[in-house]
Amino acid sequence: QVQLVESGGGLVQPGGSLRLSCAVSGSISSINTMGWSRQAPGKQRELVAAIAGNGRIDYADSVKGRFTISTAYGENTVYLQMNSLKSEDTAVYYCYIVGSLNTYWGQGTQVTVSS
Numbered sequence: 001q002v003q004l005v006e007s008g009g010g011l012v013q014p015g016g017s018l019r020l021s022c023a024v025s026g027s028i029s030s031i032n033t034m035g036w037s038r039q040a041p042g043k044q045r046e047l048v049a050a051i052a053g054n055g056r057i058d059y060a061d062s063v064k065g066r067f068t069i070s071t072a073y074g075e076n077t078v079y080l081q082m083n084s085l086k087s088e089d090t091a092v093y094y095c096y097i098v099g100s101l102n103t104y105w106g107q108g109t110q111v112t113v114s115s
Contacts, residue, residue: 002026002104004095009109016113017083022095022106024076030100034071034078038091038111048093049080062088085113 008020035050049069068081092108
């Protein structure tokens with residue numbers, strides 16, 4: 001059974017930084033994409049960052065230059081380094097993996113940016 005477990009969320013002041021981690025357990029035969037999305041209260045879930053198997057990386061315009069996605073395939077972990085955080089970054093952040101047959105989601109971790 002595949003499980004994705006996020007960690008690293010919390011409360012941070014505007015301008016601060018957080019690093020989210022997503023640990024993947026279980027067997028996935030083929031990974032097409034690993035990424036992060038977020039959902040703020042009253043809003044739809046949106047893509048934040050994704051890294052494809054060919055190395056292509058995509059970011060939402062709102063986080064470009066501030067967030068960095070990275071992976072450690074040997075550790076089956078995907079990270080999201082978030083710098084210069086803004087109040088509008090407040091949301092539940094979810095990691096996901098798109099495999100050849102299924103898409104897997106973590107349970108989410110809360111990020112709150114507030115003074």
